[in-house]
Amino acid sequence: MSNLVSGTTLAEIAALIGDVARANMLSALMDGRALSAGELAYHAGVGAPTTSGHLAKLTEAQILAVEKQGRHRYYRLATPAVAQALESLMSLSAEGPKRHRPTGPHDEAMRAARTCYDHLAGRLGVAIADSLVARDWLRLADGAGLVTPEGDRFLCEFGIDLNRGSGKGRTTGFGARTGKRSHETSARPLCRTCLDWSERRPHLAGRLGAALCQHLLQKGWIERVKDSRAIAVTPAGSAGFADVFGFVPE
Amino acid sequence: MSNLVSGTTLAEIAALIGDVARANMLSALMDGRALSAGELAYHAGVGAPTTSGHLAKLTEAQILAVEKQGRHRYYRLATPAVAQALESLMSLSAEGPKRHRPTGPHDEAMRAARTCYDHLAGRLGVAIADSLVARDWLRLADGAGLVTPEGDRFLCEFGIDLNRGSGKGRTTGFGARTGKRSHETSARPLCRTCLDWSERRPHLAGRLGAALCQHLLQKGWIERVKDSRAIAVTPAGSAGFADVFGFVPE
DNA sequence: CGAACATTTCGCTCGCGGCCGAAGGATGCG
DNA sequence: CGCATCCTTCGGCCGCGAGCGAAATGTTCG
Numbered sequence: 001m002s003n004l005v006s007g008t009t010l011a012e013i014a015a016l017i018g019d020v021a022r023a024n025m026l027s028a029l030m031d032g033r034a035l036s037a038g039e040l041a042y043h044a045g046v047g048a049p050t051t052s053g054h055l056a057k058l059t060e061a062q063i064l065a066v067e068k069q070g071r072h073r074y075y076r077l078a079t080p081a082v083a084q085a086l087e088s089l090m091s092l093s094a095e096g097p098k099r100h101r102p103t104g105p106h107d108e109a110m111r112a113a114r115t116c117y118d119h120l121a122g123r124l125g126v127a128i129a130d131s132l133v134a135r136d137w138l139r140l141a142d143g144a145g146l147v148t149p150e151g152d153r154f155l156c157e158f159g160i161d162l163n164r165g166s167g168k169g170r171t172t173g174f175g176a177r178t179g180k181r182s183h184e185t186s187a188r189p190l191c192r193t194c195l196d197w198s199e200r201r202p203h204l205a206g207r208l209g210a211a212l213c214q215h216l217l218q219k220g221w222i223e224r225v226k227d228s229r230a231i232a233v234t235p236a237g238s239a240g241f242a243d244v245f246g247f248v249p250e
Numbered sequence: 251m252s253n254l255v256s257g258t259t260l261a262e263i264a265a266l267i268g269d270v271a272r273a274n275m276l277s278a279l280m281d282g283r284a285l286s287a288g289e290l291a292y293h294a295g296v297g298a299p300t301t302s303g304h305l306a307k308l309t310e311a312q313i314l315a316v317e318k319q320g321r322h323r324y325y326r327l328a329t330p331a332v333a334q335a336l337e338s339l340m341s342l343s344a345e346g347p348k349r350h351r352p353t354g355p356h357d358e359a360m361r362a363a364r365t366c367y368d369h370l371a372g373r374l375g376v377a378i379a380d381s382l383v384a385r386d387w388l389r390l391a392d393g394a395g396l397v398t399p400e401g402d403r404f405l406c407e408f409g410i411d412l413n414r415g416s417g418k419g420r421t422t423g424f425g426a427r428t429g430k431r432s433h434e435t436s437a438r439p440l441c442r443t444c445l446d447w448s449e450r451r452p453h454l455a456g457r458l459g460a461a462l463c464q465h466l467l468q469k470g471w472i473e474r475v476k477d478s479r480a481i482a483v484t485p486a487g488s489a490g491f492a493d494v495f496g497f498v499p500e
Numbered sequence: 501c502g503a504a505c506a507t508t509t510c511g512c513t514c515g516c517g518g519c520c521g522a523a524g525g526a527t528g529c530g
Numbered sequence: 531c532g533c534a535t536c537c538t539t540c541g542g543c544c545g546c547g548a549g550c551g552a553a554a555t556g557t558t559c560g
């Protein structure tokens with residue numbers, strides 16, 4: 001055999017994700033928040049001891065980070081790169097026409113709108129991306145997005161300033177580090193797109209995606225659904241999306 | 251438990267990758283070429299029957315595509331999305347400072363320069379990206395890259411026209427499909443970056459990355475190393491890189 | 501056609517790893 | 531303090547699936 005190193009490490013990391021219990025935990029953590037071991041046990045559908053073992057492995061592999069708070073231990077995805085890897089795996093799994101997924105009611109809510117780590121996904125996320133593109137505020141190509149000057153102006157008015165720290169710099173994290181000319185590097189705001197696993201179309205990720213999601217939550221247009229990654233559009237949001245983005249979010 | 255669907259499907263796909271033999275096969279296929287079942291058996295380090303079973307599973311899951319040619323069966327990664335997912339998993343596995351990897355000689359060649367599906371990675375890939383950024387021909391931010399007008403001019407002179415089909419449109423594949431305004435969408439060439447698993451720094455992927463790799467091969471500056479994803483820089487390449495990109499490729 | 505080769509199917513073994521119950525820290529609260 | 535809660539460690543059970551050898555299928559030659 002030839003390249004041992006990449007094969008085994010790839011297998012190690014994938015095997016950690018490739019267990020139903022652990023995958024359920026990771027899915028639950030995909031909304032970017034931290035959950036306690038007990039909550040994760042519930043999501044995974046296994047007992048506490050089993051959960052503990054899984055979490056130890058995932059933490060050891062730096063897939064999760066842990067923060068102890070009193071007698072609870074809160075686990076979260078260690079880095080944005082982890083979220084990105086998980087998302088790309090999920091889009092793969094949607095590939096085959098295969099057997100139809102049961103599509104429970106809970107599932108349907110997720111398809112409509114959900115968070116994907118720090119940004120919006122589902123039909124809502126795709127619709128927002130489409131809207132920005134249709135207005136020529138954003139141009140997508142090759143897995144990346146470029147905010148046009150008009151788009152930048154709109155976002156500014158809307159309350160998002162990409163050139164400042166609105167997204168808290170949590171994303172992949174270059175741009176500031178690449179050269180010593182960080183001020184110049186992001187002269188034109190960029191963003192990353194992310195292939196939506198339910199819609200099979202791109203939605204907005206990266207700094208822009210995170211800033212948008214945060215801003216919409218803050219504006220009260222959308223809100224998190226308890227105990228789920230699903231997102232609900234408020235009445236104010238319905239009006240707002242129609243008015244500003246030109247679509248009615250179902 | 252909450253979201254069954256995403257968890258189980260995520261686990262299914264990850265478990266397929268999370269086996270040493272299969273991961274080795276996938277790693278071997280990461281150079282974008284198609285390999286026969288026999289060759290894959292060799293790379294995986296297992297016997298022919300075992301290999302056959304693995305390949306059947308991977309094909310069934312649409313991770314691989316198969317093409318029969320005579321008495322051989324050639325397998326390749328089914329889509330660019332698969333390559334992207336694998337790459338993101340590999341960058342994850344490099345995260346931990348953990349135990350030092352053995353770093354065999356073969357491995358060292360891969361770290362110096364290798365192909366990553368359809369583009370260049372390793373120190374060479376990173377150096378090219380750095381060079382383009384340093385000359386302000388390319389700006390990186392947020393996992394995406396933007397070719398500046400000067401950069402576009404340089405690439406054109408160099409023999410790469412991003413606005414035409416130099417990359418054969420094999421990448422993630424938006425841009426042409428998103429709106430009906432494909433001609434306008436790529437008014438300013440974009441590209442995707444890819445976090446190098448050995449260097450922990452971004453290199454160029456997407457259309458630009460693929461076009462560059464292809465062009466450098468064609469120019470004879472680099473060539474594939476037999477039976478490996480490693481890439482060797484030719485004498486012509488050494489001179490060329492120093493001349494055009496301003497660095498000596500070791 | 502028959503020999504050589506590539507790949508698959510079948511039947512089997514065996515070891516890794518997920519799972520739980522019980523017991524052992526750790527932390528908070530009255 | 532003493533009890534309740536949250537989490538972990540330990541020991542043991544058990545099933546899934548990777549692996550191989552032998553034989554079947556298919557394909558290219560001479």
